[in-house]
Amino acid sequence: MNGYIIVLPEGTLTSEHRAKAITRELYNITAPLVTQEPYQKDGTVFGVIEHPDGIQFALQVDTEYNIPVSPMATLEKLITLMLELSEAEIRQLSSYVLNSQSFPFGAIVPSTTTVRDQAYMIEHGWFPEPETDE
Amino acid sequence: MRTAYTGSAIRVRRSSDNTEQDIGFNVFGELDTVSLLAFAGAGDAFVKTWYDQSGNSNDATQTTTANQPKIVSSGAVIVENGKPAVEFDGSNDGLLTSGTTLMHESDYTAIFLARTNNVTSTKIFISGGSSGTKEGRVFFHLNDRLTQGFLGASTGSNLQTITANTQNLYYTENTGFHTGETYETKVYIDGGNLATATGTGLTSPTGTSAFAIGINGHLNSGTLDGKIQETIIYPSVITANRTGIETNIATFYDITI
Numbered sequence: 001m002n003g004y005i006i007v008l009p010e011g012t013l014t015s016e017h018r019a020k021a022i023t024r025e026l027y028n029i030t031a032p033l034v035t036q037e038p039y040q041k042d043g044t045v046f047g048v049i050e051h052p053d054g055i056q057f058a059l060q061v062d063t064e065y066n067i068p069v070s071p072m073a074t075l076e077k078l079i080t081l082m083l084e085l086s087e088a089e090i091r092q093l094s095s096y097v098l099n100s101q102s103f104p105f106g107a108i109v110p111s112t113t114t115v116r117d118q119a120y121m122i123e124h125g126w127f128p129e130p131e132t133d134e
Numbered sequence: 135m136r137t138a139y140t141g142s143a144i145r146v147r148r149s150s151d152n153t154e155q156d157i158g159f160n161v162f163g164e165l166d167t168v169s170l171l172a173f174a175g176a177g178d179a180f181v182k183t184w185y186d187q188s189g190n191s192n193d194a195t196q197t198t199t200a201n202q203p204k205i206v207s208s209g210a211v212i213v214e215n216g217k218p219a220v221e222f223d224g225s226n227d228g229l230l231t232s233g234t235t236l237m238h239e240s241d242y243t244a245i246f247l248a249r250t251n252n253v254t255s256t257k258i259f260i261s262g263g264s265s266g267t268k269e270g271r272v273f274f275h276l277n278d279r280l281t282q283g284f285l286g287a288s289t290g291s292n293l294q295t296i297t298a299n300t301q302n303l304y305y306t307e308n309t310g311f312h313t314g315e316t317y318e319t320k321v322y323i324d325g326g327n328l329a330t331a332t333g334t335g336l337t338s339p340t341g342t343s344a345f346a347i348g349i350n351g352h353l354n355s356g357t358l359d360g361k362i363q364e365t366i367i368y369p370s371v372i373t374a375n376r377t378g379i380e381t382n383i384a385t386f387y388d389i390t391i
Contacts, residue, residue, distance in 0.1 A: 002225040027199060031152040039154055047198045047226060049354055060226050060354075065200045068150055118355075127353045 001106070003115035004049070004058045004126070010083050015057040018081060019048045023059060025078040026105070029097070032072045045105075051126050058126065063106030063115060069097055084110035135163040136187040145183035146205060148174050154182055165218045167211050179206035181220050184229050184347065184365075192236060194229035194347050194365075203227040203348060214249055214301050214361050217387050220348075224257065224359025228349025233342030236367045237262025237271045240312040240335070243368040244273065247383060249301045250360040253278035258356040259304070260365060261285060262345045270343065270352050271311065273304070280329075282306070282319045284336050285352040291331030293321050301361075301389060305380055307371045312338040325380045325391030363387065 007019040026045040028036075036043075045067065047060040075094055079085060085093065093108050109115065121127065135143075142156035143165050155173045160166045170179065180202035186192040196202045204221045205212055212221045222228070237244065237260070248259050253275060261272035270285035275296055283290025296302065303324050310317040315335040322328050344351040347365050348358040364383060372379075384391040 023198070027152065037153075040152060042197055043152060044198045046200050047354065060201075062200055062225060066149070068152075070151065127355055 001063045001115065003061060003063070003117050004121050005061055005109070005113055005115055006056060006058045013081075015055065016048070016050070019057040019059050020044070022078070022081050023048060025081060026067060029073045029075070029078070030068045030070055032070050032074065035070065035072060049126065053125075058116075058121070061105060061109075061115065063104060063109065065105045066102050067105055068102040069100055073098070082108075082110060084112050086111075135159055138189075139187040141187070142185055144181050144185060144205065146170065146173065146179045147182050147199065147202060148206075149178040149180065150175065152199065167218060170206060170211060171209065174206040174209065176209040177206075178204060178208065181205050181229065184220065186231075190234075192231045192234050192345065194231050194345070196227070196229050201226045201228060203229065212361070214363060215388060217363060219249075219361035219363045221361050222348040222358040224251065224357055226349075227357050228258075228351070228354070229347045230344040230349070230351050231346070232344065234262075234345045235339070235342055235369070236345035238339035238343075239369045240315060240338075241309045241369075241371050243366075243370065243372050244306045244308065245304065245364065245366040245379060245383070246273075246362060247301065247303050247364040247387060247389075248358070248360060248362045250275060250296070250298055250358060252359055253296065253298045255359075256356055257358045257360070258346070258348060258350045259358060259362070260345070260347055260367075261349070261351045262343070262367075270339065271308070272350060272352075273306065274350075274356060280304075280321065280323075282308070282321075282331060285350065291319060291333055293319065293331055294323070294327065294329040296323070301363075301387075303380060303383055303387075303389060303391060305376060307373060307376075309371060311335045322376070322380070324389070325377070325384065 007015050009015045023044040023046045027043040142158045145156050147154045157170045184194045258274040272283050280293045280296050305322040307320045317335045319331045350356040
């Protein structure tokens with residue numbers, strides 16, 4: 001399912017910084033930092049969109065998007081960014097990811113997180129649809 | 135392929151490890167699918183960069199992996215009518231240039247060879263936005279109506295009806311798009327079927343912005359659910375060359391015009 005996850009600010013991290021850090025860490029699961037070529041230093045998995053208010057940011061996600069797991073992948077930083085995860089979910093996530101060759105992104109979305117659809121985002125002012133005269 | 139061009143065609147990323155590689159052309163001037171498949175293996179490969187052949191470095195790029203359109207699926211090159219095609223997922227895929235003035239010009243020609251998989255929603259073929267709200271132009275289909283519009287503005291022109299799952303060559307000539315001008319858009323589909331629309335131009339673009347393939351580069355939405363094989367932009371109207379360009383593309387892609 002395609003949709004959007006509105007990323008809330010946490011601690012010293014703004015919505016923007018947290019969203020960008022999460023999508024970057026998802027990329028690093030497939031290509032860990034220690035293995036990366038210079039061209040991979042800015043790689044991300046999901047796009048980050050900005051609300052016109054300039055404060056709120058959201059990840060444009062596909063819950064079915066498959067993320068390959070490198071044998072050298074680590075999850076510590078991603079977990080610190082996904083504060084919505086419960087302790088049980090963290091244990092489950094770590095086991096699941098590190099014992100898989102790949103996993104769909106939806107499998108690690110915290111249970112308390114809502115994936116919003118396009119209509120919700122439009123309704124809440126994230127972006128208008130292009131329109132034309134009839 | 136432009137005769138004077140010597141660079142690569144595309145830069146691709148394989149899904150298994152996010153490794154990337156440039157893919158060039160074979161001796162026939164076609165995409166080097168042998169190298170592409172050797173790199174992709176049995177998995178998928180996605181287009182990170184569609185290189186500009188004009189010499190202006192207006193390369194269209196997508197660094198976000200989930201938003202990269204696909205070129206190889208499970209070890210097979212994606213094709214349309216037997217030729218490689220870049221497949222957009224209808225959700226979030228899109229390739230964008232860095233700051234350009236493509237489609238900002240008051241007069242320009244845009245040519246693209248594309249197919250849409252459905253005509254039940256609004257989907258973008260190409261767009262040229264700007265940092266403002268009502269300047270950039272976009273070619274999209276609003277359900278089954280091919281449309282030229284202004285990004286972020288509630289105005290535009292319906293051109294003609296198109297059909298799902300059909301490969302079409304779109305040749306568009308556009309004049310008079312700047313502030314206060316009377317604009318005219320002419321669209322030829324597959325060498326004929328001329329449709330013309332006129333209206334009043336909105337605000338002249340300022341600065342530079344992303345030109346985008348398969349997505350609304352201004353709003354980062356409206357991804358095409360379909361395929362694109364060629365995109366050519368001229369910063370002027372080139373009527374005298376129209377039939378020659380159409381014939382060249384039609385011959386290469388083996389389509390009837």
